[in-house]
Amino acid sequence: MSLNGLGEPSGTQQPPTLFPVPEPVPPRPSRRRVPRPPEASGDSADSGAGTGDPGAGAAGADSGGGPTSVRAPARSQPVDVDEAGRQLVFFGAETVEPTVADLAGLLAGPGEVVRMGGTARLSMVVDAPWRVHVLVAELAQRGIAASWEPTEDERHAVRTSYTRMLKPLAVAWLRGATKRPPAGFHLNGRRLRLWLAAAGEVDLPGCRLSLGAADQECWDAVGRALAAVGLAGELLDPAAGGPAYLITGRTRLRRLAELVGERPPTAPPPTWP
Template sequence: MSQMSLFSAETDDAAIDDLAGLLATHGQSVHTQIGARISVVVPELWRAQAICRDITAIGIAAEVSESEEGSPLARSEANPRLTALHRRWSSGAVKSVPDGWTPSPRALRLWVLAAGRPEGIHYVLGLDPHAPDTHAPLATSLMRVGMAPTLVGAQGRQPALRITGRKRRTRLLETVGAPPQDPTARAAWPTPS
């Protein structure tokens, strides 16, 4: 029998900094006159809907729309409360990981929602192919929470951090909690084996 982790997305209170989980992957932040906005294109509608629910839980309005390519898009409203997060994750016009960033359980859940998928006996968390300088710091951030990953596909269009081993996959599952209610979400969710 497995014991529930004391540090789980299901027990943590939602916070603005959790949205960094979207920026850890291919999510983008832009600054407007009103404040910053965070958005991420995902391959399936259930992902966009779940991300919007998590953004709304923080007290920021969010909506599901469609990208120019026709994929589901989850995005927050432009809000001044997101400006500090945008600035921490930006170095000029380039995405950068803040020094010492460690993903909270909810940030890790958002990362899984946006770009997590099983790959054989492994689980992978997608990275931003347009921000290669973030890959190594993000690998280090996962090491800080006990999930030492392997960087895969660094030169390709789908770079990712691969989590291998029952212990690490179990830790990931305990941290991110249960999948969304959508039946297709279970197939994309982390499992111990």
Template sequence: MSQMSLFSADTEDPVIDDLAGLLAAQGQSVHTDFGARVSVVVSAQWRADAIAADIAGTGLEAETLTSEEGSPIARTEANPRITALHRRWSSGAVKSMPDGWTPSARALRLWVLAAGRHDGPHYLLGLDYSAPGTHAPLATALMRVGIAPTLIGVRGHAPALRVSGRKRLARLHETVGAAPVGTDARQAWPRT
């Protein structure tokens, strides 16, 4: 029988800063006249639905859409409460991870929802191929929460942080909490 981690996403209330987990993946933020917005294109509708539910948990409005290419999108409303997050994760028009950022359990959960997948005995956390300057700092950020990854695929369109080993996979699983409801979600979710 396993014990719930005191630092699990299941034990934390969602906050706007947790949306940084989407930016750690392929998510984007933009600033509008009404405030900033965070959006992420994902590979499956269950991912968009679960992300939208987590966004709504922060007190923001969320919606799911379909891209012109047919991919699901989850996004926040444009809101001034997101502006500080947008500024921390932007350097001009380029996405950049803030110095010293450490993912909260809920941010890590959103990262898994947006871009987590199995690779044999390993688990991959996808990265934004258009923001290569974030890759090494994000690996360091994961180390700060006790999950030492390996950076892979940096020369292609599928860069990721690979989590390997029983202890690291268990730490990831404990931190992100239970999978969203649904068979597809359980199959893609970190496990020990």
């Protein structure tokens, strides 16, 4: 079944009750540059210069009839903040625009990519309807159509269409038919957000990020990428609920929450850090 960017069917067929139509995503508040105010000063020349009027400081300097040096105003330090006044995290999901390269976050988890000629297709199996909505919407933001279908084990297979847009991702990640992270692979907020949406589980006091069961050659590189962004985790084997990386500790979980950004509207509150 094809879905549009809101997770709704593209035709007239209504979604099953398992897939309630999500509320529209509210527009993200735009960030603004908030300069720190210059230090207060009683010097009338500095006050004039701080107004941005190039003639104000000069007038104050000439009023005494003699040459007077004018101090440059203190340089303000702009800080990126959102509308709530919260400072944005460097590399966080809210600080960059979505790109196709972000889909590497799905491949860090259980996502798969295959090539066909000059095109490629991305697919993954998820365990909850809300994940389908989030992933289809995220893919649509990047101009990639996706569809879903139920699996025999009561999960949901999400797959994109074959597209040239995904070929660079497939070339970077495939060695023959084997998935392997490319040299220099790294994680950021956008990639972690996709990984969490597809295969993350908040299981306090930690968060598990599932891996592909047949992707052993990826696990070490993915673990190093997690550690590089302050999210060093414990590799769990299948007997312990894996394969997955378990991220624990108040500082790391707060860091994860900052990186992945706000909870998607369709995600139940307990599923997001």
